[in-house]
Amino acid sequence: MRKLITTTLLGIGLQLWVCQTMAILKIEITKGVEAGVPIAIVPFAWQGEGKPSQDLAKIIGDDLVRSGRFESIDKDDFLSRPHDQAGVKFKDWRLIKAEALAVGKVQRVGSNRYQVQFQLFDVFKGKQLAGYRYVVKAKQMRKVAHQISDIIYEKLTGEPGAFDTRIAYVTVEQSDSGQRRFLLQVADADGHEPVTVLDSGEPIMSPAWSPDGKRLAYVSFEKRRSMVYVQTLADGSRERLADFRGLNSAPAWSPDGKRLALVLSRDGNPEIYILSPRSRQLRRLTHHHAIDTEPAWSPNGRHIVFTSDRSGKPQIYRIAVSGGKPQRITFEGEYNARASYAADGQSITLVSANKGRYRIAVLYLRQNAMHVLTEATLDESPSFAPNGRMILYATEQGGRGVLAAVSADGRVKQILRFLKGDVREPAWSPYNRKF
């Protein structure tokens, strides 16, 4: 009996000891990979005569991949090709490690009327995240695809997408006779569907979007000297905003769209001015004998960053819109220029040069840390996408200017190859109005 009790007690003791040491295993994960979320986008089914005008799945996949936040799984790896929820077997997609699945179909519902249906699924949870249906004309197909990209992006990243937006840029065409033409063009954010806004024999520079996305301000040399114009995209109407003596350049809209910052040399030296178009009121902001140029508004409208070589070489300075003493904010690199804010005001993108190599960089203002994103030698004119996750810029390839996009973390870069000619001075639009 005593033996029994001893054994039992010993047993209980051991049990307790083992229980204590049997605490649930805990593993700490502090590192992950900087990669895109793998998504499977099944080619949309086409229900109608002939062939679809656009491959929606491809447009969406390209959009998402370009953002750097996604990896589009090769459709050859798909084990099935569903077009709606009924055909989705989540097991098929878990096997190929897709985290998200997009399926859809296009149906002709009238003359030049198409119904586009799409659904987005969380593969590992096995549930629908989004489902939409649109009825559109054939020429709106790409826009629908970009809007679907935006929905997918937002559902999976928690941030708004910026695919259904546009870019403005200047294309230089050289005819056989050697004559150069300058085209101010607007295209979808992926570079497709370009539309010429202004065609000029003289240089066009510095296109800038109004905050409502309806107008463009730009510098045109059509009168043989620089002047700032504002053009309404819908009807092509335009007005000359600044034709002061000397240099008129680098227009930038205030976030409320009521004022523009621009560079004038009417007082002898390029300085930053603020112009209220309606009241024709003009106010000089900077006073320095060095060159002050390329102003850009902070999203809250209180500050303006600009490039100045007052320290000897171009650097970025910040000044209150109400005036005051500018503060230098870039100290890394021998040359920093062409700054512009991200929509959240936390960072600015700029061109940073070291040893003659001009690259796109992001300066995180709070941390005062500069991240260089590109590796080419002649990158210029960066501008943030309205969601702050991508940067559009110009670079040089094969002796001509091309546009490229880089994810804000620098991981994914893509050149927008379909654009013809020598392209430069891109500017990303604000968010578009939806249908």
Add this chain to the structure above:
Amino acid sequence: MSEGYGRAFIYAILVHVLVLLVLGISFDWQLIPSNNHQIDDKKVVQATLVDEGKVQKELDRIKKKEAARKSAAKKEKARLKELVRQAALAEKKAEKKRKAKARRLVELKKKQALDKKKKALEKKRKTLEARKPAERKKKKLTKKKKREQIEKKRKAHANKLTAQRKRRQAEKALQALLRKEQLQRQAQGELNRYEPLIRQRVERFWIRPPGAKTGLKAVLRVRLTPSGEVLTVRVVQSSGNAIFDRSVENAVKKATPLPLPSNPELAEFFSVIDFEFDPQKG
């Protein structure tokens, strides 16, 4: 005895009566004619001797005498007859009485015997009856005793068995615990070996959302099969950010199967793992 005497007596009376009867009848039958004949002869003789009147008188007197004698005889006969009848009746009555008496006696005897028997039976019954509860009690007691004994035995046996079983169980448990402890020690070694393997595999599949360094942290409780397949993933501490939570859940789900020791007993120590995703520490 008296029966036999009674019957003999009755027979004696009967024989007397019969003799009397036979005598009476024959007497009467012989007597009368012979008498008549004798008388006739005498008369005839006497008639010749006596004068008519005297004869007549004599005759009348004789006739009267004869008639008186006849009636007396008749009377006697009737009286005898009556006597016999009465005797027979009395005899019959006596007989009847005797018989009844005898019957009664017999019946009485019978009844007495029956009563006796009954009484004896009753007595037996009563004694039996009287004995019964006690007996029953006794029987019950013995039965109970027996049962108790059996029960006791059974209990003792059962106790013995339980004790044995308990001891065996305790021994077994102890052995299991010792084995567990041994496994635990082994597992600790395996843990040191496998923990980095598991961590690296999950890290390889965790697509960390940009900006995740800004204070987001989540804990997942993951259940695994002995072969490392992810069975369930539960968010036990949410980061508060749906995208971050999804990214870590997907990381574990995509990392399936996780590398575990091939010994299933050791793999059991890995059946539940808490993953803490904390990019700040990285």
